[in-house]
Amino acid sequence: MKKIFLLPILLLTVFSCSSDSSSTPNPVEEAMYFPPNDGSTTWETKTIATLGWNQSAVQPLLDYLELKHSKSFIILVNGRMVMENYFNGHSATTPWYWASAGKTLTSTMTGIAQQDGLLNINDKVSDYIGTDWTNETLAQENLITCKNLLSMTSGIDDYVNGVYSDDVTPSSLNYKADAGTRWAYSNVYVKLQDVIANAAGQTWSTYFNTKLRDKLGMTGSWIQSGNNTIYWSTTRSMARFGLMALNKGKWNGTQVVNEAYFTQATTTSQNINLSYGYLWWLNGKASYHLPQTQVQFNGSLIATAPSDMFMALGKNDQKIYVIPSKKMVVIRMGDAADSENLALSDFDETLWTKIAALYQ
Template structure:
C-alpha cells in the first residue's frame, strides 16, 4: 500500500514541475525592422555580417572566386535592407557607373505605373492615344489594338525580326505586324515606346519625370544615355540596390509609397497566359514554364531551378542582375561583363550563381 500511495504523489510532482516550466514560455525573437539608407548622398548604409546571420563563412570565397572568374564588376547582397556582402572586381569601384542594359526595363515599368497613379495615363488604353498614329508600320486597325499593357507584357504582336534578323530598331519602318496584340509573346525593344507615352502624357521629358518621381526619391544616382536605338540607364551599384530594395518593399521606400502597390503586385506576377514567367518587364522565377528572347519555344519548369521560387528579377544583357526574394527579405545585385557569351537577359550563369548563393545559408 505504501508504494501505491507514493506513485500518484510522484506523478503529481512531475505534472506540477511540467506545469511550472511551461508557464514561462520562451519569447519569440522580434523580427528585424526593414532598413532604408538615407537619401542625403552620404555613404551611410547599415550592414550585417555573415556571422550575424548565422551563414556559412566557408561559402563566401568560392562565391567571390566564381564572380571574379565570370567577369563581374560588382556584387551585393542586402537582407532586410542591410548590406551583407559588397564586393568590387576587375578595377571597378563603388562610385563607378555601369550600364543596366535591359534590367532598366523595370525602371520604365515602375515609372509607367507612377504616371498612371497620377492620372496621366491608363495602361489599358492604346498607345496611339498618347503618341499618335503611325508609330508602327502596321495597318491602322492593327496598330490601334496595341495597348500600353501590351508593351509592358511584351505582347504587342510586332515582329521582333526585320528581314530575318533580330532587331532592336524602334523606328516605324521596322515595327511590322506579326500577330494581333495580346496573342504572341516576343522579347522586343518596342517597350521603349512607353517612355514616349510617359513623356507625352505628362508633358515632361522622360528623364525629368523619371528623376523627379523615382530616382531622386530613392536617393539613386545615374542617368539615361542614348545607345543606338535605345536609351540605357547607367548608375553605380548601390543605386541599383536602392531600386531593388524598393521592389522588395512592394513599391514603398521608407514609409512612402512610390508606386501604387496594386500596380507593383501586378507588375511582378504573370501578366498574360503565354509566357507565365513574365510580368510587366519583370522576369518571374518558379513558374510552370517560360519563354526566352528571340525564340517562340515554351520551356517547361522554372527559369532558374536553383533560385527561390518566389524570386522576381530585372535581367539585362551581359548578365546585369537584380534578384528580389521576398521570402528571404533579400536583394542580390550583379553588374559586369557577360559571364560567358554575349546574351540578352538570361544565361547558364544564373543557375550556377544561385548554387553558390544558396551555399551561404543552407
C-alpha cells in the first residue's frame, strides 16, 4: 500500500469566466523559495488548488507511479512543495541511489572547480591526472579534454570485447575515434572526479561536501558499487539539487556555480547528440542519441514534456526534471519502471502525459 503525503487541498469557490483571475496566483511571477539549511523538515508548500491545477489528475498519476515501482515522487513549483509522495515502504528519510542522474553532480563540481581556478575544461585530462590513464597512444590520449568527458565525446570505445563496459581501468579505455568526433554514453566521465580531486588537493568527497552538498543543505554520500561510485541521498536532497539547477546554479542568493557555466552545461555541447549538454540531457531538440547505440533518432527526447526541460537521468528511472518555463522541478526515484535501462524509457513519455494533465 502506498503512503501518500499529498498536501492539503483548499476548496475554491467556483467563479464565472469573467471573475478576477488574481485569485489564482501565477507561479512564474511568485517569488522563489528555498528551504532552510538547518536540518529541519521545514519546506513551504503550495496546494494543487491554489495553483489552479486539476485535482482529478492527481490520483491517476499516483496510481501510475505506484504501478511502475516508484519509491518517491516530488513536484516543486517556485521551490514550494506541491506533491510529495512515497510508495512501497519508502519514506522521506530513506536514502536511494541516483545512478547516472549523479553525473550532473560531477558536471556541477567541474564548474565549481573551474571557478575556483583549479582547472580549465579546455585543458587535456592528462594535465591533471598524468598520462597513461587510457590504453591509447599518447597522441590519441592527449586529444581528450575535460570538456570531452563532460560532453561524452572522448572517442574512447564504450564497448570492450563486444560488451558494453563501465570499467575505467586503463586497459579498458581503448581508442575508437579521435576525441570530439564521436558521441558515446560512457562511464569514462568519472575521471573528472579524479581531475577535480587532484586539482583541489582533497578527496573527491571532501571537496564535493564542502562546495556543493553542504551549501544546498543536502544529505547523502558516495558509495562504491562495482566499477562506479554512486551517490545516495533522500528524495528531498535530490529536490534541493534540482532547485539549484532551476535557479541556474544559485541557492538562496548565493551563486554556488556561476551562471555562465551552468548555462553552457544545460545547452547542446557538441553537434553529434543535440540533446546532450555537460552530463545533462536536454529536451526539445531536433534529434537525439541514446546509450549503447550510434543511431540518431529524430525529434524530442520526451515529446509529451515541455521543450525547455533539461534532465538528470539515471539507471532504472531515477529522474530530475527541470522546467524553467514553469518554474518547476520534478523528482522520481525507484526501481525500473519496466525493464532495466541506463537513462530513458517509455516510462518518461507516459509519466509526462500524466504530469501534464495536472496543469493543462
